Amino acid sequence: MAGHETHYTLPLPEFDKAPKLLIVVAPYYKDIADQLVAGACAEIEKVGGTHEVIEVPGALEVPTAIGQAHRMSNFDGFVALGCVIRGETTHYDTVCNDSSRAIALLGLQGACIGNGI
Structure with a gap:
């Protein structure tokens, strides 16, 4: 039953630094x-x-900002956050697909990213 499902939560990581x-x-x-x-x-x-x-400004700009910071700064990782709400046009699909694809590509290039969009 959907109402009784439990969701696994990963344990918090431990870091030397x-x-x-x-x-x-x-x-x-x-x-x-x-x-x-x-x-x-x-x-x-x-x-x-x-x-x-x-x-x-928006979810489509999140990956660009992360990409720039990954190349130019000394962050160990990144968290992408935002909310996209479905409306009456296809804009929702474009924003969600393109932002998540760009974030995934940054991850494949070595950026450590948590996607919360």
């Missing part, structure tokens, strides 16, 4: 984005990590 993470958020739906950022910050702090947060 505190990780430095960049959270990139698209705050188009600000109330939702703020909650996503708060949750990510709390989890990062639980493992002793540090973080910085930057905002970009």
Whole structure:
């Protein structure tokens, strides 16, 4: 039954050195984005990590910002956050597909990314 399913939660990792993470958020739906950022910050702090947060205009800009930071900064990993809500047009599909594809490609190129879009 769907109402009684339990979901597995990965144990928190342990690090020899505190990780430095960049959270990139698209705050188009600000109330939702703020909650996503708060949750990510709390989890990062639980493992002793540090973080910085930057905002970009929308979900399509998140991978670009992560790609630039990966090439030009010294972050150990990245968290992509945002909310895309389905409307009456196909824009939702484009934004979701293209942002997730770009994030996956960055991961394949060596960036450590958690995708929360």
